[in-house]
Amino acid sequence: MDLAVTQEQGGIVVIGAPERVDGTNARDFQSALEGAIADNTRAAVLDMSGLAYISSAGLRAILLIAKSLQGRDGSLSVCSLTDSVKEVFEISGFDNVIPVRASREDAIAALN
Amino acid sequence: MSAHLLHLETAATLETVEDILTAMDGFAEQQNWPPKLAFTARLVVEELAMNVASYGSDDPAKPPDIEITVDSEPDFLRIDIKDTGRPFDPKDAPDPDINASIEDRRIGGLGHYFVDEMTDEMVYRREDDKNHITLTIYRI
Numbered sequence: 001m002d003l004a005v006t007q008e009q010g011g012i013v014v015i016g017a018p019e020r021v022d023g024t025n026a027r028d029f030q031s032a033l034e035g036a037i038a039d040n041t042r043a044a045v046l047d048m049s050g051l052a053y054i055s056s057a058g059l060r061a062i063l064l065i066a067k068s069l070q071g072r073d074g075s076l077s078v079c080s081l082t083d084s085v086k087e088v089f090e091i092s093g094f095d096n097v098i099p100v101r102a103s104r105e106d107a108i109a110a111l112n
Numbered sequence: 113m114s115a116h117l118l119h120l121e122t123a124a125t126l127e128t129v130e131d132i133l134t135a136m137d138g139f140a141e142q143q144n145w146p147p148k149l150a151f152t153a154r155l156v157v158e159e160l161a162m163n164v165a166s167y168g169s170d171d172p173a174k175p176p177d178i179e180i181t182v183d184s185e186p187d188f189l190r191i192d193i194k195d196t197g198r199p200f201d202p203k204d205a206p207d208p209d210i211n212a213s214i215e216d217r218r219i220g221g222l223g224h225y226f227v228d229e230m231t232d233e234m235v236y237r238r239e240d241d242k243n244h245i246t247l248t249i250y251r252i
Contacts, residue, residue: 023162024130053151055158056222063219070214084151091229092222093210 001028003036011042012111014104017051021058030061037065042074045107049080059092066098075099079107116143116184124165124178124195132161132180143184149251152230153182153189156247159223160193160202164243168197191231191247200243201236202227 004016015036021029037044046062066076077099081089089095101107118139122128136157140150161178168176176197183190205224212218228234233248 022133022158024126024133052147053154055155055162056220056226057158057162059222060219063214063217066214067217084148088155088226091210091226092208093212096211097214097217 001025001032003032005036008108010112011040012045012108013037013041013043014045014047014108017046017048019050020053021051021061022053022055023057026055026057026061029058030064033061033065034068037069041069043111044069044074044076045101045104045111046076046078047080047104047107048078048082048085049104051085052082054085054088056092059088059094062098063094075111077101077107077110079104118180118182118184120178120180122178123175124161124168124197125175126162126165128178129158129161129165132178133158136182139182139184145184149189149249152249153191156191156227156231156249157182157193159227160245163200163223164193164195164197167200168195185251187251188232189249189251191249193245193247194242196242199238201238202234202245203236 001018006014008014013036015033069076079101080103081100089100101110118135120132120135133154136154157180164176164178176195179194181192202224206221208218208221208225231247232250235246237244
């Protein structure tokens with residue numbers, strides 16, 4: 001899976017989520033996220049503006065990446081959630097453990 | 113088959129779940145469902161079908177059979193799923209701790225919670241050696 005990855009200043013990487021993450025592609029998605037995060041990545045921002053659908057399998061991949069970053073004093077945040085994705089984040093309580101920002105700019109500003 | 117019904121019968125594997133979801137997308141389009149309803153219906157079908165494909169059988173060479181019927185009515189959606197996998201009542205699945213910290217937050221356990229939270233009614237029974245789940249989502 002190819003993801004749009006942008007390196008920002010200060011060890012921040014912004015990763016664009018695909019249109020859909022479900023049980024059929026969640027492992028590919030997780031590998032692609034791991035590939036986008038370098039040893040010197042301090043914080044990763046997952047831009048979900050293009051994400052129309054996510055199931056528990058996709059959330060699992062996001063949680064694994066968040067745990068991995070946290071384990072080395074890094075962090076994961078998400079931004080630009082579409083309505084249904086936002087609802088899934090809220091129902092699952094993921095919004096309690098992963099910061100949700102309104103926009104890419106907000107997510108980067110919150111890290112600086 | 114009536115135009116407002118979708119009926120699928122297949123062996124439940126990761127590959128067929130992909131086919132099932134493609135069929136759900138086509139049916140959502142055909143029925144002109146609003147995006148939120150299409151999202152919810154796809155999600156609950158995926159969560160239940162993935163569970164049958166992942167845990168329904170001990171033997172990967174003998175995946176359980178799954179039969180899915182979706183009835184799209186003007187006022188509600190009814191999703192009926194039967195499978196020949198091991199007995200499993202979704203109500204027996206523990207709820208995830210949605211207030212846990214990131215370190216303590218457990219991986220998984222969310223699928224059935226979504227099904228429960230995002231549908232209005234859920235009925236489970238075990239009959240004829242099959243799990244049989246009927247879900248209702250009201251549209252108004």
